Amino acid sequence: MTGSFLTGFVVVFAVVGGLELVDRTSLTLIAMAARGHPGPTWVGGATAFLLTTGLAVTIGAALADALGPGRIGLLRAGGGAFLIGYAIWFYLRPEEDVEIARHARSALFAALATIFLLELGDTTMIFEIVFVSTYGPWVVFAAGGSALVLVAAWDVKLGERLGTRLPARQLNRAIVVVLLIVGATTIAYGLDPGLFSSFPALAVG
DSSP: OHHHHHHHHHHHHHHHHHHHHTSHHHHHHHHHHTTSOHHHHHHHHHHHHHHHHHHIIIIIHHHHHHHHHHHHHHHHHHHHHHHHHHHHHHHHSOGGGHHHHTOHHHHHHHHHHHHHHHHTTOHHHHHHHHHHHHHOHHHHHHHHHHHHHHHHHHHHHHHHHHHHHSOHHHHHHHHHHHHHHHHHHHHHHHHOGGGGTTOHHHHOO
């Protein structure tokens, strides 16, 4: 029993964590952490990851069956549209709103909402749903949740370093570009996953 648990934990941890490291969601979290308030950004991102992991091991499989692949694609596209809207707001917001946007509570909720929407119906979540039938819900939640929380910490640390090394204006432009690319890629993948059949890394996550 212990051996089985450890085997499942290692497999799920490695697969989920490895996929998420090269995922567009990680790029988004890095960009958000670069704006400031790495602690609240990590809390928001990690909470979103745990929520989606919990959803995957409880009602995720049933939700996937009920929605069908077409609707899950629309869910992904909705997350991408939200991200593009966020990028546009970030670019167009008045200068006096900068401090408000950097508020710790704003950073936490922005990370929570954005990462949660991007992860819904995502490949990482689907992998967790599949693993439930093999290793059980507790193993998947423990391993998948742990892997994603650690990935979130890595993303935030990397974003924090970038934020201290790049000039504010250059950093803001880089963030907008990253968010727009990730948002557009998410929409395209949600509407037609076949577009990325030759680029598996882009379809991951």
